[in-house]
Amino acid sequence: MSSPRQSRPPAGQPPAGGPAAKHPSGEPTALPSEISALSDTCETVNSQLTQTVDPDERPHSEGHRPDGARPEGGRPDTTGSSADEGAPPGVHPVDESRPLGRILLFGIQHVLVMAATPISAIFLVSATLGLRAGLTVDLLSAAFVLSGVGSLIQSLGPWKFGPRLPFVMLPGGAPLILFLAIAEQHGVRIATGAVVLTAVFTFVVLPVFSRLLAYFPALVIGTMIVIVGVNLVKVGAVLVTGQPGSPGFANPTNLGLGMATIGFTIVFYLLFTGILRQLAVMLGLFAGTALAAALGAIDGAGAIGGGLVNLPHLMPFGSPEFNLVAALPLMLYSLASMAEATGQTVINAEAVGKAIDKRTDVPKTVRADALTSLFGGFFGLPLMVTSGENIGIVRVTGVRSRFVTAAAGVVLIVIGILAPVTRAISVIPTAVVGGTAMVVFAVITVLGIQMLGRSDLDKHTSTFICAVALALGLLPILVPGVYGAFPPNVRILLESGVAVGTFAAAVLNILFHHVRPGVAARLTTARTEGDR
DSSP states (O other): OOHHHHHHTTTTTTTTTSOOOOOOTSOOOOHHHHHHHHHHHHHHHHHHHHHHHHHGGGOOTTTOOOOOOTTTTTTTSSOOOOOGGTTTTOOOGGGOOOOHHHHHHOOOHHHHTTTTHHHHHHHHHHHHHHHHHHHHHHHHHHHHHHHHHHHHHHHHHHHSOOOSSOOEEEOOSSSHHEEEEHHHHHHHHHHHHHHHHHHHHHHHHHHHHHHHHGGHHHHHHHHHHHHHHHHHHHHHHHHOOSTTTSTTOOOHHHHHHHHHHHHHHHHHHHHHHHHHHTTTTHHHHHHHHHHHHHHHHOOOOSSSEEEEEEOOOOSSSSSOEEEOHHHHHHHHHHHHHHHHHHHHHHHEEEEHTOOOOHHHHOOOOOOOOHHHHHHHHTTTTTOEEESSHHHHHHHHHHOOOOOOHHHHHHHHHHHHHHHHHHHHHHTHHHHHHHHHHHHHHHHHHHHHHHHHHTTTTHHHHHHHHHHHHHHHHHHHHHHHTTTTTHHHHHHHTOOOOOHHHHHHHHHHHHIIIIIIIHHHHHHHHHHHHHHO
């Protein structure tokens, strides 16, 4: 039997056996033999490409991205990476339920990488306000428990709270600095009252903010994520080096531990496959801790003694006092925090390849932030915010299930209740945690760059907007104290690079992409009517 290629007639002639088939419109249609030949050719080419191209090195088309991220305006890639193999048909990897042992193991990895944040936040509060040891332990317990509760809300998404994405909530960052500034100026009871007022304020203004989400396209959010990532990398680096000018700054031992932890993570990620590769971050952390122990860089005295259970106490500073003027800086910052939550929700959805509706899912993230902060204020904590840090862990490990971060929430609650576990985690050297954090946080910067890559940066206007926003947002991060001569309340806002950069990007986007085209259209219309 002859092949379709052999039986094909010369170009321009109908095939033997009859005239060319016609579509009802009169256009000639392909015959079965031509279709078969074309299919054979496509299969041959596809087979050759499959055999010669490394899957990890294939170019990323608009319809396929190795991270499962959703192309702008497209559908998410739900095929999953190797970490998501075995997901039931029709179940998105985010909603995949894994064996309990694996879920718990991956959840512990999230906790170990991020545990330094609540510990350092509470220790900073204690040192700044001169708190006694018992109160410090109580606040640390509350920080872990509320972080766990918030993580459960964000991951499981009950009712209209939480977007059902792999999120972890933590205290710290700019809200912590604002909390301490209010406490030093007006007293800690007014500071806790400011947290409660800000949570209520967030609920009140959220419906208005939801209508403004159209003015936060990928250009604005991508710029913000880059600034967030750079800021977090700096936070991780300071854990390794210490604050510039402080005793022991850039200690060679700490630098060696940080770099060694990064090296261990690279080796594990390079040599291992499957679940061990997904645990490379945690294994790197363990290896760095073991090296620190061998070098005598761990003080185990803090892990010995004390009780077994430590429950957080309600209102440890007494009843909150409410002062709108004192709370104003924190309430203003909450607007920037909502914008940051917008970016984190979008980038998290991109990282796991889940299509979301910003107008419905972003408010769920913000509501969970506000609810957790409302409870946190009554336990003496600063604002609790959704963390972008764990998004880097999701991308590095490839594990996209939201039940993993829900498990992390349970682990955080257990840590907050079991005092020995809290003390044991607190002895991990900050240099080791910082080395791990630098890698994880840098991934967030890459995610922002990827988002900017889909933001029409080939247009000069978009490039200009991004450049100005990055310059203003990175200034207080790269040059600490640049606004030191400004009044305290103004300085607190200006020194938040994320808030400044996001505000600049949003305003410039509105001016160049909304106001300017409208003005130009009206001027053109006026000139046209004047020529008639």
